[in-house]
Amino acid sequence: xxxxxQIPAALSVPEGENLVLNCSFTDSAIYNLQWFRQDPGKGLTxxxxxxxxxxxxxxxxxxxxxxxxxGRSTLYIAASQxxxxxxxxxxxxxxxxxxxxxxxxxxxxP
Amino acid sequence: xxGVAQSPRYKIIxxxxxxxxxxxxxxxxATLYWYQQILGQGPKLLIxxxxxxxxxxxxxxxxxxxxxxxxxxxxxLKIQPAKLxxxxxxxxxxxxxxxxxxxxxxAGSRLTVL
Numbered sequence: 001x002x003x004x005x006q007i008p009a010a011l012s013v014p015e016g017e018n019l020v021l022n023c024s025f026t027d028s029a030i031y032n033l034q035w036f037r038q039d040p041g042k043g044l045t046x047x048x049x050x051x052x053x054x055x056x057x058x059x060x061x062x063x064x065x066x067x068x069x070x071g072r073s074t075l076y077i078a079a080s081q082x083x084x085x086x087x088x089x090x091x092x093x094x095x096x097x098x099x100x101x102x103x104x105x106x107x108x109x110p
Numbered sequence: 111x112x113g114v115a116q117s118p119r120y121k122i123i124x125x126x127x128x129x130x131x132x133x134x135x136x137x138x139x140a141t142l143y144w145y146q147q148i149l150g151q152g153p154k155l156l157i158x159x160x161x162x163x164x165x166x167x168x169x170x171x172x173x174x175x176x177x178x179x180x181x182x183x184x185x186x187l188k189i190q191p192a193k194l195x196x197x198x199x200x201x202x203x204x205x206x207x208x209x210x211x212x213x214x215x216x217a218g219s220r221l222t223v224l
Contacts, residue, residue: 004152031211043114043201043215044153089152093211096141097166100152 002027004092006101014109019077021104023090028068031093035064035075038087038103047088048075080108112136114216116202122222128190131219134183135204141165142179143213144187145201153201159185160207192223 003026013019023033032051036044050057050066050073057064061078077084089103115134123129135142140161145153156175158165161182170177174193179185189196199218205211 034213036213036215041220043116043217044203044213046212046214049212091152091213096205096207096211097155097158098143098211098213100154102150102152 002030002092002094002099004090004099004101006088006090006104008104009102010105010107012107012109013080015080015082017080019075019080019084019106019108021075021077021088021090021106023073023075023101025071025073025092025099027092027094028071029094030068031095033064033066033073034091034093034098035062035073036089036091038089044089080106082108082110084108114202114204114214116200116216116219118219119217120220120222122224123192125194125223126191128188129192129221130189131187131200131202131221133185133187133202133216135185135202136214138206139204139214140182140207141205142185143203143205144177144185145203147199147201147218149198156187156200189221192221194223197221197223 005024035047048057048064063076087103087105091098091100142159144156147153157167159179177187201218203213203215
């Protein structure tokens with residue numbers, strides 16, 4: 001059974017610093033890995049999707065990498081802003097089923 | 111395109127009462143998911159539909175939870191009778207299905223059981 005872990009559970013950084021968020025999964029036979037953002041009281045918004053054949057995916061200040069052999073994905077957010085404060089979740093997909101991590105709660109202080 | 115619609119956004123009930131949540135996925139999305147998210151945890155899959163058939167309901171507490179997706183479009187999730195531990199956000203998501211597995215979520219329905 002796939003297990004997804006996100007460490008740390010919470011992170012606080014000053015504005016302008018780069019953010020590094022980690023996601024580990026136990027079963028490397030994944031189809032893709034998706035990163036989401038969740039604001040308080042809201043649903044999940046998809047940020048990036050990395051297919052299993054890809055090593056990384058970029059969108060603006062966001063960059064996500066995938067290393068299936070080590071069971072890890074990393075989300076990098078460059079030059080963080082207070083508006084980046086949210087909970088970030090990763091989900092590993094196998095055969096159309098998604099297993100989520102518990103998320104990393106990020107606070108970016110002005 | 112319109113997103114995934116869910117209602118109600120908030121619901122407060124007493125334990126042992128019943129509640130129903132509704133979801134309308136993105137048009138053309140064959141796969142529909144219901145997730146339960148307890149505060150501080152990641153979403154947990156309750157049930158997955160492919161069109162109007164159930165693909166996975168292994169984590170659905172079938173003694174109290176039921177779900178249906180008539181005509182392969184919108185879906186209803188029901189809880190009867192509710193327990194205190196059912197307090198959570200119920201998230202509906204959809205995807206095109208097949209090889210396209212990008213999940214799109216609705217805003218969620220927050221349930222408080224007193």
